[in-house]
Amino acid sequence: xxxxxxxxxxxxxxxxxxxxxxxxxxxxxxxxxxxxxxxxxxxxxxxxxxxxxxxxxxxxxxxxxxxxxxxxxxxxxxxxxxxxxxxxxxxxxxxxxxxxxxxxxxxxxxxxxxxxxxxxxxxxxxxxxxxxxxxxxxxxxxxxxxxxxxxxxxxxxxxxxxxxxxxxxxxxxxxxxxxxxxxxxxxxxxxxxxxxxxxxxxxxxxxxxxxxxxxxxxxxxxxxxxxxxxxxxxxxxxxxxxxxxxxxxxxxxxxxxxxxxxxxxxxxxxxxxxxxxxxxxxxxxxxxxxxxxxxxxxxxxxxxxxxxxxxxxxxxxxxxxxxxxxxxxxxxxxxxxxxxxxxxxxxxxxxxxxxxxxxxxxxxxxxx
Numbered sequence: 001x002x003x004x005x006x007x008x009x010x011x012x013x014x015x016x017x018x019x020x021x022x023x024x025x026x027x028x029x030x031x032x033x034x035x036x037x038x039x040x041x042x043x044x045x046x047x048x049x050x051x052x053x054x055x056x057x058x059x060x061x062x063x064x065x066x067x068x069x070x071x072x073x074x075x076x077x078x079x080x081x082x083x084x085x086x087x088x089x090x091x092x093x094x095x096x097x098x099x100x101x102x103x104x105x106x107x108x109x110x111x112x113x114x115x116x117x118x119x120x121x122x123x124x125x126x127x128x129x130x131x132x133x134x135x136x137x138x139x140x141x142x143x144x145x146x147x148x149x150x151x152x153x154x155x156x157x158x159x160x161x162x163x164x165x166x167x168x169x170x171x172x173x174x175x176x177x178x179x180x181x182x183x184x185x186x187x188x189x190x191x192x193x194x195x196x197x198x199x200x201x202x203x204x205x206x207x208x209x210x211x212x213x214x215x216x217x218x219x220x221x222x223x224x225x226x227x228x229x230x231x232x233x234x235x236x237x238x239x240x241x242x243x244x245x246x247x248x249x250x251x252x253x254x255x256x257x258x259x260x261x262x263x264x265x266x267x268x269x270x271x272x273x274x275x276x277x278x279x280x281x282x283x284x285x286x287x288x289x290x291x292x293x294x295x296x297x298x299x300x301x302x303x304x305x306x307x308x309x310x311x312x313x314x315x316x317x318x319x320x321x322x323x324x325x326x327x328x329x330x331x332x333x334x335x336x337x338x339x340x341x342x343x344x345x346x347x348x349x350x351x352x353x354x355x356x357x358x359x360x361x362x363x364x365x366x367x368x
Contacts, residue, residue, distance in 0.1 A: 009156045011165035014307045015118040015327045018089060020078030021265035021272055023049040024246055027074070030236045034229050035071050043100040047087030050079050050101050052110075061350055063343045066105035066336070070113040073230075075311050077115040077329065082268060083246070091124045098128050108340035109347055112332040117147070125334060133338060141341050143348045146355065147330040151319035153308040155299045165325025167296050173321055177289055184285040188255035192294050196248045204249040205238050208261040211251075212277025224275070241265065250298075252291045260287035262295055269306040271299055273319075289318050296322065 021027070023042075028051050032040040042051040051069040056062060070077045079097070080089055087093070101110070115122070122142075129141055152165060159166025169177070184190055193199045209225040217223035224234045241247035245266065252260040260278040264271050273295065278288045299305045309327065310319040331351070333344035 009154060009159070009306060011152075011154050011159075011163065011325055012118065014154055014165070015116070015152060015325070016120055017268065017270055017307065018078040018080040018116060018119045018121055019268035019270050020049075020074075020076050020081065021241075021246060021267035022069070022074035022076065023051055023079060023081045024241065024267075026237055026240045026244075026246075028069070030233050031069060031074070034233055035073060036069065040069065041104065043097055043104060044081075045096045045100065046090065046093035047082045048079050048089075048094050048097040049081045050097050052101060052105065054105060054107065055111075060109075061343075061346060063109060063340075063347060064105075064107040065109050065111055065347070066101060066107040067111040068113065075114045075329075076272065076309065077112050077332075078119070078267075079121075080268070089120070091127070094121055094124050095128045095131075098125070099132075102132070102336045105336070108335065108337045109344045110332075110334040110336055111347070112334060113146075114329045115332045117328040117330055125332075129335070133335065133341065141335050141344070143333045143344050144330040145333070145348050145351050147328065148314045149326040149328045150312050150314055151310040151316055151323040152325035152327040153296060153299070153310075153323040154325050155296075155302070155305050155307055157300050160324075162324045165323070167293075167300065167322060168324035169293075169322050177286060177293065180285045181290065184254065184282070184287075184290075189253075191253045192250065192291070193253060194248060194250045194298075195242050196245075199249070199251070201239055201242050204242075204251060205234075207251055207258040208249050208263060208275075208277060209234075211258045211261045211279055212275065214279045214281070215277055216280070217277065223277070238263070250291060250295055252287050252294070254282070259285075260291045262291050264295065269304065271295075271305050271308045272311055273308060274311060289322070292318055293322060 028040060028042065036053045038053055040051055040053055042049060052066045055065045055067055068077060125142060129135060153167060154165035160168055195201055195204050213223040213225040218226050221227055224230050238247060247265050250262045251258045259282045262273060263275040264273045276288055299308055310316060312319045333348050335341040335344045
């Protein structure tokens with residue numbers, strides 16, 4: 001394992017991060033109309049950037065709602081964007097951004113998906129609500145749904161246990177991946193290439209599109225090369241964010257042929273793994289696991305990266321078996337008015353009922 005000289009970092013400190021690569025201007029412009037139902041708005045101050053859309057329909061029970069831009073393709077509700085290192089997270093700045101959003105949106109409730117529950121900003125929302133709504137404590141007014149956790153990696157080289165949240169591969173898993181690596185190497189030369197090390201941007205994008213479409217995602221219609229909206233989105237976002245070093249593409253090659261790929265985004269001192277793809281012909285060698293292990297080792301050796309957020313669903317079959325850390329998230333219903341204090345509870349009930357109906361429908365179809 002490549003080593004870092006810095007000391008093990010406390011996992012609680014790392015999961016407190018509020019960085020979000022998806023509030024970058026390029027991502028926001030490309031998201032409008034594809035990941036939003038209508039126009040996208042944004043307020044920002046001193047490093048905090050809050051993009052949102054306005055909703056008022058049957059889905060919101062007719063309640064005027066502002067919804068923070070966070071969804072399945074950008075599943076992180078952080079709002080700190082500090083690429084030039086000029087700002088620090090401050091409660092006053094966060095409160096100012098919330099004031100601007102509440103005043104501009106004129107909504108009764110703010111929906112905030114994928115909010116990082118270990119972030120100090122959760123407590124700052126509490127104090128903001130107390131001031132804005134004249135409450136003794138605002139915490140009781142913050143209702144939640146869809147609480148879950150996902151894999152997270154502490155990139156300190158010595159972090160290997162569950163408490164440290166480091167790279168933690170079981171003995172059996174390690175023996176299996178090493179055996180798969182040896183058998184793959186028997187087929188030819190195995191190498192890794194990355195845009196961060198000089199791999200051509202256009203070549204990397206084309207190779208990733210191709211390898212992702214060679215697997216199950218193509219038949220499911222979710223591969224970037226297959227789904228027209230996602231294809232146009234990626235063709236817009238990838239070149240610009242790679243050029244600004246806010247994104248990277250890593251490829252695993254066998255005799256010069258790409259057999260797996262990984263797209264990641266950068267924000268602050270974090271790396272966010274966004275999309276993976278692999279050639280199904282080589283599935284028996286687990287190239288998806290191999291490239292994620294390689295990305296982990298590279299991050300561990302990079303002094304500018306403190307953590308990796310998997311952006312994955314709970315129970316992810318790869319990330320949760322090699323990364324010991326976990327990060328908790330939830331959908332928050334935040335009242336922006338006195339009426340919103342009642343409305344947020346009603347909205348939560350509607351969302352929970354809707355999620356339950358979807359679960360049982362999928363179960364009836366054998367999809368869960």
